Amino acid sequence: MTSEPEKYADRIYRSGSALVAGVVLLGLVGWLAGDALLRGDGRTPVTAASTLLFVAPLIVAFTLRPAVFASDERLRVRNPFRTVTAPWSAVDSIQAGYSTELVAEGTKYQMWAIPVSLRARSKATRRREAAESGRAPRSFLGFGGSAAPDVADADRPAPGDMAVAELRELAERHGADEAAKGEVTVRWSYETLAPLAVGGVALLVLWLTS
Structure with missing residues (x-):
């Protein structure tokens, strides 16, 4: 059964x-x-x-x-x-x-x-680039942070892009x-x-x- x-x-x-x-x-x-x-x-x-x-x-x-x-x-x-x-x-x-x-x-x-936040998307891109280069991401005034983000945090996309990726996965899985x-x-x-x-x-x- x-x-x-x-x-x-x-x-x-x-x-x-x-x-x-x-x-x-x-x-x-x-x-x-x-x-x-x-x-x-x-x-x-x-x-x-x-x-x-x-x-x-x-x-x-x-x-x-x-x-x-x-x-x-x-x-x-x-x-x-x-x-x-x-x-x-x-x-x-x-x-x-x-x-x-x-x-x-x-x-x-x-x-x-x-909603798509271009600011959040740009922030996620800077975070990923900083993790790849090993440098801390620049702040609004151009100064670096205390440390570069770890890889797991850097790979996290903007919330809107994350939701779209999840929906695309569901469409492919159940289409x-x-x-x-x-x-x-x-x-x-x-x-x-x-x-x-x-x-x-x-x-x-x-x-x-x-």
């Missing part, structure tokens, strides 16, 4: 800085709108509610929502306003230039959750699997777009009737 191969939980890729920024911005917008709702008079509470309904989904869409989920069968890219699900057999390539992109069935999809076959599907995030549209229409009506 043969046992089925063990399945692992999805790998999840998200931007920590974006999550922090989203929580801070939501707190700030909520505080300002709440104050206007409680203390404002005239059209101020209605304007504050409409603004909150418009701004909050935008903050969530661009900070809290983006994520990339990778399993043995598929890659799911959750961007601000839509979710792209691509079985590994449909993945043509995963690229990292000035941004990270999924190419599936000939179409490019940006992966918002895995021919029977469970990883299928077509690319794209789903719009109506739960984000609906309140955004309502808030936008409300603000437009308030502006036209002011």
Whole structure:
């Protein structure tokens, strides 16, 4: 009797800085709108509610929502306003230039959750060159550090490049699997777009009737 191969939980890729920024911005917008709702008079509470309904989904869409989920069968890219699900057999390539992109069935999809930091990439390159030469990497002012980085640390790429390398490995490993076959599907995030549209229409009506 043969046992089925063990399945692992999805790998999840998200931007920590974006999550922090989203929580801070939501707190700030909520505080300002709440104050206007409680203390404002005239059209101020209605304007504050409409603004909150418009701004909050935008903050969530661009900070809290983006994520990339990778399993043995598929890659799911959750961007601000839509979710792209691509079985590994449909993945043509995963690229990292000035941004990270999924190419599936000939179409490019940006992966918002895995930002490319040119500064981090440059730092990783300097660290690797310093380890190869045996010298300490130069600092911002041109002075060397206390010691050259060890080989293990020097070989560590920038976080965005590391995530792309892991996804490429999964694509190569599972691209021919029977469970990883299928077509690319794209789903719009109506739960984000609906309140955004309502808030936008409300603000437009308030502006036209002011």
